[in-house]
Amino acid sequence: MKRKFKTGRLMLIVPLLCQAVNVFSQAPKQYLSQPLIKSIYTADPSVHVFNGKIYIYPSHDINAGIPENDNGDHFAMRDYHILSMNSIDGPVTDHGVALDIKDIPWAGRQLWAPDCAYNNGTYFLYFPVKDKKDVFHIGVATSKSPVGPFKAEPQPIKGSFSIDPAVFTDTDGQSYMYFGGIWGGQLQRWAGGKYNPNGSKTDLQKDNQPALNCKVVKLKANMKEFDGPVQDVIILDAAGKPLLGKDHNRRFFEGSWMHKYNGKYYFTYSTGDTHLLAYAIGDRPYGPFHYKGIFLKPVQGWTTHHSIVEFKGKWYLFYHDTQLSGKTHLRNVKVTPLYHQPDGSIAMIDPFKPTTTVKK
Structure with a gap:
């Protein structure tokens, strides 16, 4: 025997069901990890292990009161603070200002994401900053200490442009710089x-042509000059064809990083406007690299920028979000374990831990 719902009862049940679904879908989420430091805003962490200790080279976010736009003018950073840790779960030390924009002779504005490398007793801090004509180039500063202070060279690296330098030193001692970023990073203008x-202020808007590529170049032994021509970092799909400009879920945007695992080269990067961290694997530092997938889901905040480092036999992902401020340009650095699977893939990381809490 079929039961019939009275119209009035059905009208009562449907809103209650919708309310229950809505409450469940909006259940609060817990962050996977907590900010490493809360006294200043930090982002874009480039992390290295020097002498058995973790050193973090982040951007130093400030509130400059500039309206948000696609050029990234609201990211108006003026100096770098270097952080260090003796262990992943240990306290974080802020070593203060390591380099100030006023001490860079050719700089105009916007000290964006840096990186650091070591060679023959000297630490090299690489940084992108706009020159006095508002064009991004990459500079280098040196110090005998991993925490500085760093002294900048009087001119940017010859032949450099755009943003996000990431320096990878291979097991044979040769160092390479990966760099570039579209939209505010100006790569599309080169x-x-x-x-x-x-x-263009964003990209070339040629959806059916190969996407803009990150750049890679060998560094000379002095670590201050490019050694040879700048090359494209080609990312291929499963069919062996370059990713297209319209493929915003997979194409390169900014924030590249390189690490080596089991003899393979892992090129990792941000997809920018789709807020993903992706990876591609190759057999040599120059590539080509074959796209493999996503390994970090979107964080809270417009973009993400990362580094991957091995420490005491385990691998870690350093990244950022906006947990402390809730504002795009005021970010905080975090760390979480990263796992390589037996087949060489990277396990997916979700920056949130969903809960089943229901508000009463």
Whole structure:
């Protein structure tokens, strides 16, 4: 025998069901990890292990009161603070200002994501900053200490452009720099090999052509100059074809990093406007690299920028989000374990831990 719901009862049940679904879908989430430091805002962590200790080279976010836009003008950083840790779960030391924009002779504004490398008794801090004509180039500063202070060279690295330098030193001692970022990073304005001040503010908008590529170049032994031509970092799909410009879930945007695992080269990067961290694997530092997938789901905040490091036999992902401020330009650095699977893939990381809490 079929039962019939009275219209009035059905009208009562449906809103209650919708309310229950809505409450469940909006259940609070817990962050996977907590900010490493809360006294200042930090982002874009480039992390290295020097002499058995963890050193973090982040951007130092400030509230400059600049409206948010696609050029990234609201990211108006002016100096770098270097952080260190003796252990992953241990306290974090802020070593203060390591380099200030006022001490960079050619700099105009916006000290964005840096990186650091070591060679022959000297630490090299690589940084992108706009020159006095508002064009991004990459500079280098040196110190005998991993925490500085660093002294900047009087001019940017010859042939450098765009943002996000990441220096990888291979097991044979050769170092390479990966760099570039579209939109505010200006990479799209260098499409012809020369800066076009009237170029697109976002990308080339050629959806069915190969996407813009990250750049890679060998460094000379002095670590201050490029050794040879700048090359494209080609990312191929499963069919062996370059990723297209319209493929925003997989194409390179900014924030590249390189690490080596089991003899393979892992090129990792941010997809930017789709807020993912992706990876591709190759057999040599120059690539080509074959796209393999995503390993970090979107964080809280517009973008993410990361590094991957091995410490005491375990691998870790350093990244950032906006847990402390809730504002795009005021971020905080975090760390979480990273796992390589037996087949060489990287296990997926969710920056949130969903809960089943229901508000009464």
